[in-house]
Amino acid sequence: MSIQAVDPVLVLALVLNFFILANSQLRMVVFAVAIQGAILGLMYPIAHQGFNPPAGVAVEAIGALTLVRLVLLAMAIVLIKGYVIPRLLFRAMREANIIWHVESVIGLTPTLLLGAVGTALALAFAQSLPIKPGHTSTLVIPASLATALTGFLMLITRRKAISQVLGYVVLENGIFIFGLLLIEAVPVLVEFGVLLDLFVGVFVMGIIINHVNRSFPAATSEHLSMLRE
Amino acid sequence: MNTILLNMIHVAVVLTVPPLLLGVINKTKAWFAGRRGPPVLQPYYDLRKLIVKGSVFSETTTWVFRFGPVVGLATALVAAAIIPLGQRDAPLSFVGDMILFAYVLSLGRFFTMAAALDTGSAFEGMGSAREATYGCLAEPVLLFGLLVLAKVSMMAGVSESLSMNGMLGESLTKEWSVAGASMLLVLISWFIVLLVENSRIPFDDPNTHLELTMIHEVMVLDHCGPALAMILYGAAVRLFIFAALVVRLAIPLQSGFALWNWGLFLVGVLAVAVGVGIVESIMARLRLTVIPNLLVGAGVLVAFGLVLVLSH
Numbered sequence: 001m002s003i004q005a006v007d008p009v010l011v012l013a014l015v016l017n018f019f020i021l022a023n024s025q026l027r028m029v030v031f032a033v034a035i036q037g038a039i040l041g042l043m044y045p046i047a048h049q050g051f052n053p054p055a056g057v058a059v060e061a062i063g064a065l066t067l068v069r070l071v072l073l074a075m076a077i078v079l080i081k082g083y084v085i086p087r088l089l090f091r092a093m094r095e096a097n098i099i100w101h102v103e104s105v106i107g108l109t110p111t112l113l114l115g116a117v118g119t120a121l122a123l124a125f126a127q128s129l130p131i132k133p134g135h136t137s138t139l140v141i142p143a144s145l146a147t148a149l150t151g152f153l154m155l156i157t158r159r160k161a162i163s164q165v166l167g168y169v170v171l172e173n174g175i176f177i178f179g180l181l182l183i184e185a186v187p188v189l190v191e192f193g194v195l196l197d198l199f200v201g202v203f204v205m206g207i208i209i210n211h212v213n214r215s216f217p218a219a220t221s222e223h224l225s226m227l228r229e
Numbered sequence: 230m231n232t233i234l235l236n237m238i239h240v241a242v243v244l245t246v247p248p249l250l251l252g253v254i255n256k257t258k259a260w261f262a263g264r265r266g267p268p269v270l271q272p273y274y275d276l277r278k279l280i281v282k283g284s285v286f287s288e289t290t291t292w293v294f295r296f297g298p299v300v301g302l303a304t305a306l307v308a309a310a311i312i313p314l315g316q317r318d319a320p321l322s323f324v325g326d327m328i329l330f331a332y333v334l335s336l337g338r339f340f341t342m343a344a345a346l347d348t349g350s351a352f353e354g355m356g357s358a359r360e361a362t363y364g365c366l367a368e369p370v371l372l373f374g375l376l377v378l379a380k381v382s383m384m385a386g387v388s389e390s391l392s393m394n395g396m397l398g399e400s401l402t403k404e405w406s407v408a409g410a411s412m413l414l415v416l417i418s419w420f421i422v423l424l425v426e427n428s429r430i431p432f433d434d435p436n437t438h439l440e441l442t443m444i445h446e447v448m449v450l451d452h453c454g455p456a457l458a459m460i461l462y463g464a465a466v467r468l469f470i471f472a473a474l475v476v477r478l479a480i481p482l483q484s485g486f487a488l489w490n491w492g493l494f495l496v497g498v499l500a501v502a503v504g505v506g507i508v509e510s511i512m513a514r515l516r517l518t519v520i521p522n523l524l525v526g527a528g529v530l531v532a533f534g535l536v537l538v539l540s541h
């Protein structure tokens with residue numbers, strides 16, 4: 001299976017998950033999320049069977065058009081996730097004067113441990129899911145579940161709005177990893193859709209954070225836990 | 230006959246090389262700081278100076294205090310006999326010796342802490358408490374790493390996968406090809422363990438004898454003369470052991486020439502010392518409250534490596 005060629009990269013993505021959960025510096029977290037998105041984007045053409053054909057399949061299975069499309073798509077993903085989104089987030093951080101320190105509801109070490117337990121469970125459960133036989137032997141599904149879980153954890157535990165945006169991006173990375181399985185069936189449609197959503201989402205969030213910051217002293221979700229007339 | 234010769238080389242290397250690592254680390258740090266630095270052989274001179282000195286023992290101390298350095302050095306030497314260094318096999322090897330390895334090291338640490346507590350000084354008690362805390366967190370990382378190696382070498386088809394010889398023996402190339410990602414995670418977390426077990430920056434500063442932030446140095450404040458020499462030497466052997474683990478893991482020694490293997494191994498160990506020196510030069514000490522987080526992170530990494538191996 002050619003899709004197994006992406007396993008080392010997925011391990012790196014999973015290690016980055018831990019790094020993202022454990023790091024207390026917002027700037028480093030943004031960098032880590034950007035790197036994760038970029039390496040996943042680079043993985044996109046590798047996962048395609050045309051680049052790395054399994055034994056016995058003719059190489060001509062891939063056309064020039066598909067090749068160009070794949071490379072363009074990978075470049076777009078790397079550009080947006082690795083450059084544009086971090087730029088937007090840094091800009092939001094700068095303009096809203098967000099302090100670099102990550103604030104978590106339950107502390108960073110418990111979050112990290114939860115993430116580790118979740119990753120272990122994802123690895124354990126992925127085998128028992130009803131998946132196409134060729135897909136069970138790879139890390140794609142556990143990595144996807146674990147990364148999505150990391151995103152959820154960040155959305156739940158982080159106080160600052162900007163950390164929650166980061167959680168959202170990590171969640172999308174998890175969905176993206178899952179999409180690698182469908183890469184031969186729908187290579188462009190799903191990806192572009194998700195990427196566009198994400199881009200618009202981060203864009204809007206960046207603006208909202210700025211506006212929230214003008215109305216409140218700090219853009220944290222703490223304000224949302226109180227009801228007031 | 231050949232085995233006896235190789236074992237003698239093993240023992241000779243364990244006895245002579247360790248202080249050199251400290252010298253190399255100091256030289257690297259001096260080079261980074263633009264100084265000339267002490268000679269590479271300075272730790273040997275220090276040891277000689279300390280051995281000829283007399284001893285002073287506080288009246289409040291008991292035999293535990295005198296036992297501390299002795300046990301510390303003895304356990305380090307026993308542990309060094311268990312791991313394979315340059316050649317294929319370690320002199321002391323049996324099935325399950327990995328457990329002995331881990332706990333012999335812990336015994337050494339326990340006696341160092343007990344000796345520090347025996348002085349009755351609040352200052353040294355604080356150091357012991359810190360050492361115990363970080364020891365608790367560093368030990369699982371070491372043991373989990375050994376577990377990963379045992380499982381991987383079993384997958385690679387080694388018959389004695391529960392001994393250090395089997396895990397770090399000639400099948401390492403195959404182990405890397407079977408589960409390279411897990412091996413890499415073990416390598417990274419063991420380097421972190423190396424730094425914390427030997428009280429190096431970013432966990433502890435080996436140069437501070439006067440600050441409240443130190444861990445290892447505070448426990449040995451009351452020792453002097455030959456006892457301090459034993460502590461220094463034991464600490465160097467421990468550093469050598471962890472450097473050897475990292476090197477064995479990173480460089481699978483495959484060639485049939487014993488001399489070439491030994492040469493490669495020694496170069497690797499010195500490279501690890503240079504690496505430690507570089508880390509010490511470019512990093513500052515971490516805040517005490519952050520250190521457990523980093524150690525838990527290392528534990529999570531290696532546990533993840535184990536889960537990866539198990540889920541295959």
